[in-house]
Amino acid sequence: MTSRQLAALIGVSQSAVSRAFTPGSSISPAMRERILASARELGYQPNAIASMLSTNRTNIIGIVLSDMRNPFYPGLIERLTQGLQRVGRQSLLFNVTPGANIEEQLQAIRQYNVDGVIVVAATILSEKALSWAIEGRRSVLVNRLSLDRNITTVCVDNAAGVSAIADHFHALGRRKVGYVAGMTKTLIGRERRMAFVTRLAELGMTLVGSAAAGEYSYAGGHRAAQELLAEGSRPDAIFFANDILALGGMDALRDVAGLCVPDDVAIAGFDDIAMSAWPHYELTTFAQPVSDIVERSVELICNAPLGDGDARQEILSGRLIVRRSTVGAGGGPVDGDPRQSVKVA
Amino acid sequence: MTSRQLAALIGVSQSAVSRAFTPGSSISPAMRERILASARELGYQPNAIASMLSTNRTNIIGIVLSDMRNPFYPGLIERLTQGLQRVGRQSLLFNVTPGANIEEQLQAIRQYNVDGVIVVAATILSEKALSWAIEGRRSVLVNRLSLDRNITTVCVDNAAGVSAIADHFHALGRRKVGYVAGMTKTLIGRERRMAFVTRLAELGMTLVGSAAAGEYSYAGGHRAAQELLAEGSRPDAIFFANDILALGGMDALRDVAGLCVPDDVAIAGFDDIAMSAWPHYELTTFAQPVSDIVERSVELICNAPLGDGDARQEILSGRLIVRRSTVGAGGGPVDGDPRQSVKVA
DNA sequence: GTCCGTGTTGAATACGGATGCAAATCCCGT
DNA sequence: ACGGGATTTGCATCCGTATTCAACACGGAC
Structure with a gap:
């Protein structure tokens, strides 16, 4: 059923039907109501494809992701898609895999004329491939930094987060600290490492060892932790670049x-994934403000101006979640509630 | 840049450009090569939207999901989207949330004219809402059953799976078995429960207690397990309807x-999510054949005939993964490899 | 009664590519 | 050189909606 058919059936013009479905268009309330009623009755729904062709807007946001196995991302993606649905947008998923030709995978982003692109692929994508893909459309990088100041980014305050961890270790009296990185090549990986090391120095603590997992995964963390110890260093606290590590x-x-956690070694992560709260782990971590991230990303991808030079870098504040992986049972500021949370600007 | 512009620039007709990008169309290799070369040079790419309008095909598959927090699904979704990308399809995500009006949420499926719908929302969706949404287009229900024999489903062999678990318990000498369901209202929930109970009876074992979590989540399993014990029953083996439970x-x-696992009580799950292999859990489980599920779903959503009465119900075989949550360390058929796997037809 | 402004309506056209059909070209045998 | 079949090309039209523009209706002011 097309708008023309419906129009013919009820004796109005096709334009009228189109206007009935277009908010703010020039049509009398009576006419609109009549058309909408008939449409409901006869099961007419506007064809979104044709509408896209006319308006050059798709209401589709491309979501580029690469790392669905890090449990932090599924939750983020879920809330992102819901946030987008809430404002009438749909999410087209682009799953970038390391092996194949990245540009080819992203070609569809351009062909499908998505209105905007939200990139949550912290890893993999080169800046070059990325800027090619998003050229000329709105984009938001989530949890990923860019050297290009013309690119809008939404990101937790990594420096504040890792500093909070360092401060927490310091407050616990730990002095010999280890660090386990994920991917050392990413900007965010470097930023976290750098900020952490800097803060350690300020506090007069020593980085007695570090290791790189090479990927953000359970297995990577498992391996890297052993490497760290094999180095001979015996840290009394270890900060992992994220929770799954x-x-x-x-x-x-x-x-x-x-070893005994936290007596022999205190452990902290970053992200606050669901499993970190499980009793076997009770991981102290720096929680990402997922709601804020989603809210800002949706807002920016829909309403940000498209011109040059007005890209924004939004830094959102997270929150330190203290659990037993650093303070143990009963030993420390934890009483009834096993969890304490400290907002960090 | 449109096909007409490109055509004008290199002195051919718009049709020629269109044909150059359409496999199997009537065009000479020389002409095609010339056009594609110019297109590459001038950065022309066909506009997928316009193409959709002409051909009435979108190459977009809608993926309906509701339960991203069960860790089984992110992996499945990831592989599904990759499988679809591999055959030139894109994935439009529909995240169905329990609260709101389901039909309204699914309206976009119809408006966007997706070529097909893959439903991986085991929960929530009523049969009615579902059949309205997918009316007239190809659809595949993954991991979900339907009473309507006209709907194509792809599903692991639940009966074989739960029977394998029951048999495994029996072989271990356990006789007092408990069962923890997820959602009791879903067809799949009922099927698993029924098949399990039936098999127990055949083996002469007793179901000493059962509980329902109400949702497939860690917290639900945590709660339901305690309820099960509070009933007063003291099972020596418990089967949970899925891994996260x-x-x-x-x-x-x-x-x-x-209690001590598995000495006091053996535990088994269903799905084989990544965390089940983690050393703290080492959960015996029935693994879903994710690769097969993805492969069959992609195949069916792309190539299945659209007529009536040729829907298929594909039952794929899974595999029992035996880990220490049932056989303990050294005690039982586990030797060097802590994991043993048994294919189940 | 006339005039003008405001608010509605419909006709026509644009969006960019696909495709049926007719025209043009090619290749080959004679 | 010519005819005939096969292949290639271009023209025109269509897909379904949005939007511009002109036409029209209505109401109030003079």
Whole structure:
């Protein structure tokens, strides 16, 4: 059923039908109501494809992602798509895989004329491939930095987060700290590492060892934690670049190295994924403000101006979640509630 | 840049440009090569929207999902979208949330003219809302059953899976079995429960207790496991309707009830999510054949005939993964490799 | 009654590519 | 050189909606 057919059936023009479905268009309330009623009755719905062709707007936002196995992302994606649906947008998923030709995978972004692109692929994508793909359309990089100041980014305050962890270790009296990185090549990986090391120095603590997992995964953390110990360093606290690494690392430290957490070694992560709260882990971590991230991303992808030079870098504040992986049971500021949270500007 | 502009620039007709990009169309290799070369040079790409309008095909598959928090789904979605991309389709995500009006949320499926719909929302969606949404287009229900024999489904062999678990418990000498359901209202929930109970009876074992979590989540499993014990029953083996329930349940049994797994109680789940292999859990489970599910779903959503009465119900075979949550360390058929796997037809 | 402004309506056309059909070209045999 | 079939090309039209523009209706002011 097309708008023309419906129009013919009820004796109005096709324009009228189109206007009935277009908010703010020039049509009398009576006419609109009559048309909408008939449409409901006869099962007419505007064809979105034709509408896209006319208006050059698709109401589709491309979501580029690469790392669905890090449990932080599914939750983020879910809330992003819901946030977009809430404002009448749909989400077209682009799953970028490392092996194949990235540009070819992103070609569809351009062909499908998506209105905007939200990139949550922290890894993999080169800046070059990225800027080619999003050329000429709105874009938001989530949890990823860019050297290009013309690109809008939404990101937790990494420096504040890792500093909060360092401060927390310091407050606990730990002085010999280890660091486990994920991917050392990404900007965000470097930023976290750099900020952490800087803060350690300010506090007069030593970085007694570090390792790189190479990927953000449980297995990577498991491996890297052992490497860290094999170096000979015996840290009394280890900060993992994110939670999934920390969980793998914690299991390695306990099961393989036979250490006690947090007595022998305190452990902290970053992100606050669901599993970090599980009783076996109770991981102290720096929580990403997922709601804020989603809200700002949706807002920016829909309403940001498209001109040059007005890109924004939004830094959102997270929150330190203290759990037993650093303070143990009963030992420390934890009383009834096993979890304490500190907002960090 | 449009096909007409490109055509004008290189002195051919718009039709020629269109044909150059349409495989199998009537055009000489020389002409095609010339056009494609110029297109590459001048940066022309066909506008997919216009193409959709002409051909009435979008190459977009809608993916309806509701339960991104069960870790089984992110992996499935990821592989589904990749599988679809591999055959030139894109994935439009529809995240159905329980609260709001379902039909309204699914309206976009119809307006966007997706070529097909893959439903991986085991929960929530009523049959009625579903059949309205997918009316007239190809659809595949993944991991979800339907009473309507005209709907194509792709599903692991639930009966074989739960029977394998029951048999495994039996072989271990366990006789007092508990069952923790997820959502009891879903068809798949009922099927698993029924098949499990039936098999127990055949083996002469007793179902000493059962509980329903109400949702497929860690917290639900944690709660339901305690309810099961509070009933007064003391099972020596518990089967959880899926892995995430089992993980929550296992932690509850250990931490809250102080039981030893598997000595006091053996535990098994269903799905084989990544975390089930983690050393703290080592959960015996029935693994879903994710690759097969993806492969069959992609195949069916692309090539299945659209007529009536030729819907298929594909039942794929899974695999029992035996880990320490049932056989313990060293005690049982597990030797060097902590994991043993048994294919189940 | 006339005039003008405001608010509605319909006819016509644009959006960019696909395709049926007719015209043009090619290739080959004679 | 010519005819005939096969292949290639271009023209015209269509897909379904949005939007411009002109036409029209209505109401109030003079």
